[in-house]
Amino acid sequence: xxxxxxxxxxxxxxxxxxxxxxxxxxxxxxxxxxxxxxxxxxxxxxxxxxxxxxxxxxxxxxxxxxxxxxxxxxxxxxxxxxxxxxxxxxxxxxxxxxxxxxxxxxxxxxxxxxxxxxxxxxxxxxxxxxxxxxxxxxxxxxxxxxxxxxxxxxxxxxxxxxxxxxxxxxxxxxxxxxxxxxxxxxxxxxxxxxxxx
Amino acid sequence: xxxxxxxxxxxxxxxxxxxxxxxxxxxxxxxxxxxxxxxxxxxxxxxxxxxxxxxxxxxxxxxxxxxxxxxxxxxxxxxxxxxxxxxxxxxxxxxxxxxxxxxxxxxxxxxxxxxxxxxxxxxxxxxxxxxxxxxxxxxxxxxxxxxxxxxxxxxxxxxxxxxxxxxx
Numbered sequence: 629x630x631x632x633x634x635x636x637x638x639x640x641x642x643x644x645x646x647x648x649x650x651x652x653x654x655x656x657x658x659x660x661x662x663x664x665x666x667x668x669x670x671x672x673x674x675x676x677x678x679x680x681x682x683x684x685x686x687x688x689x690x691x692x693x694x695x696x697x698x699x700x701x702x703x704x705x706x707x708x709x710x711x712x713x714x715x716x717x718x719x720x721x722x723x724x725x726x727x728x729x730x731x732x733x734x735x736x737x738x739x740x741x742x743x744x745x746x747x748x749x750x751x752x753x754x755x756x757x758x759x760x761x762x763x764x765x766x767x768x769x770x771x772x773x774x775x776x777x778x779x780x781x782x783x784x785x786x787x788x789x790x791x792x793x794x795x796x797x798x799x800x801x802x803x804x805x806x807x808x809x810x811x812x813x814x815x816x817x818x819x820x821x822x823x824x825x
Numbered sequence: 826x827x828x829x830x831x832x833x834x835x836x837x838x839x840x841x842x843x844x845x846x847x848x849x850x851x852x853x854x855x856x857x858x859x860x861x862x863x864x865x866x867x868x869x870x871x872x873x874x875x876x877x878x879x880x881x882x883x884x885x886x887x888x889x890x891x892x893x894x895x896x897x898x899x900x901x902x903x904x905x906x907x908x909x910x911x912x913x914x915x916x917x918x919x920x921x922x923x924x925x926x927x928x929x930x931x932x933x934x935x936x937x938x939x940x941x942x943x944x945x946x947x948x949x950x951x952x953x954x955x956x957x958x959x960x961x962x963x964x965x966x967x968x969x970x971x972x973x974x975x976x977x978x979x980x981x982x983x984x985x986x987x988x989x990x991x992x993x
Contacts, residue, residue, distance in 0.1 A: 660895055667891065675887075676880050689884065693891050700895060755879045762878055780840070781875040787842065806836040813867040824870035 648712060655703055667696050670713060673783070674720050680778045681724045683763045691727055695720040710792060717785070717793045721775065728771060765815045773808035780805055826854045831861045839868060 654662035674695050678688035698719050699706075706715055766774050775794060779785045791798045816824050826834075834851045837843045843851065855861045 660892070663895065664888075664892065667888075671883060671887070672880065675883050679881055680878065685881070685884075688881075689887060692883070692887070693894065696891055697894060697898060700898065755877075758874065758877065759879050762875065777875070781872055782878055787840070802837065802842075805840070806833050809836055809868045809871055810832070810864075812871050813864075816871070817867075824867060824874055 649708070652703070652706070652708070652712070655700070663696075663700055666712070670716055671696070673713065674716055677717065677720055677778065677783060678724055680763075680766065680782055681721070681774065682727055683767060687727050691720060691723045694723045698723070711789075714785075714789050714792055717779070717783075718795075721793055725771070761816075761820060765812055765819065768815050769808060769811055772804055773811055776801055776804040777808040777812060826850060828858060828861055831855065831858065832864050835861065835865050835868060839872065 648666075651662045651666055655666065671692060675688055675692045678691040678695075679685065682688050682691065695716060699716060702719075706712070766778070769777065776790055779790045779793060780787075785793065787798050787801045790801045794801075813824060831851060831854045834843055834847055835855075838848060838851055855865060
């Protein structure tokens with residue numbers, strides 16, 4: 629049963645890759661319709677990555693637009709050695725870094741923030757509260773730690789893929805991930821209490 | 826194994842990057858270390874919380890905006906060499922260069938194959954040696970010839986003076 633499921637998923641992957649290379653060939657001739665299909669495939673992942681790194685919708689949308697414009701412009705430089713998604717992540721991360729340099733992260737909660745009794749947390753939708761908490765803790769991490777943590781834990785990239793996206797050695801990915809986990813847990817505990825959930 | 830080392834291994838273990846030997850040593854340490862047990866639990870919670878981050882959707886205008894920006898943008902640039910090769914000015918210049926080259930080559934071949942006319946070394950009159958123009962020289966030689974005829978001397982355009990014979 630498992631073998632069959634694996635075979636089906638492998639076949640689906642092969643089909644997807646074949647479709648992708650055909651799309652890429654069409655994009656390289658300036659075919660906007662083919663490029664729109666590629667955008668459709670990856671836009672949400674790029675947008676979510678940008679949001680997780682920048683913390684607000686407007687900047688995340690700007691970065692997503694910028695990523696696809698740059699991808700279209702530099703398509704001839706994509707040789708297909710890396711995955712399309714990894715290549716797009718690299719462009720998006722660089723665009724995010726530029727944005728981060730232009731301004732600070734989202735307006736983080738004040739330094740003396742404590743979960744006050746008078747705030748009725750139950751009135752806030754639970755998932756958006758969780759999102760807000762994560763954004764706040766991520767905002768307190770340094771940029772290199774935030775990048776590796778988001779790419780590993782939220783986008784499930786392998787160490788090699790993270791190294792390729794960020795242009796750093798795999799050993800650095802390992803040590804930054806260790807540091808990022810430790811720091812994230814510590815900040816969470818300090819801001820929201822012991823339990824991380 | 827100290828806790829610092831164990832916690833580094835926990836990070837690798839969570840990502841499936843630890844071999845079975847390292848895993849056994851780590852689990853043996855964690856079993857007897859409440860601090861590392863707490864760290865492991867916390868980091869699993871960090872993973873769980875980050876993976877439950879709600880994904881957000883793009884605004885409906887995103888596609889329209891991107892499409893209009895893409896249309897305003899030029900088509901993907903072909904490699905630099907082919908850009909040069911396809912440029913009309915480059916094509917025109919290269920055609921002109923080829924034409925010139927062919928013409929130069931033809932001329933060179935013609936010059937090599939045409940026999941040079943055998944020219945006698947020009948006899949310069951003494952007037953010509955003074956750098957006078959052709960017309961002036963002709964005029965002077967004409968006068969000289971007339972004088973010689975009048976004096977009964979042999980006509981010669983050479984610069985050498987007629988040898989005099991002194992008969993005794």
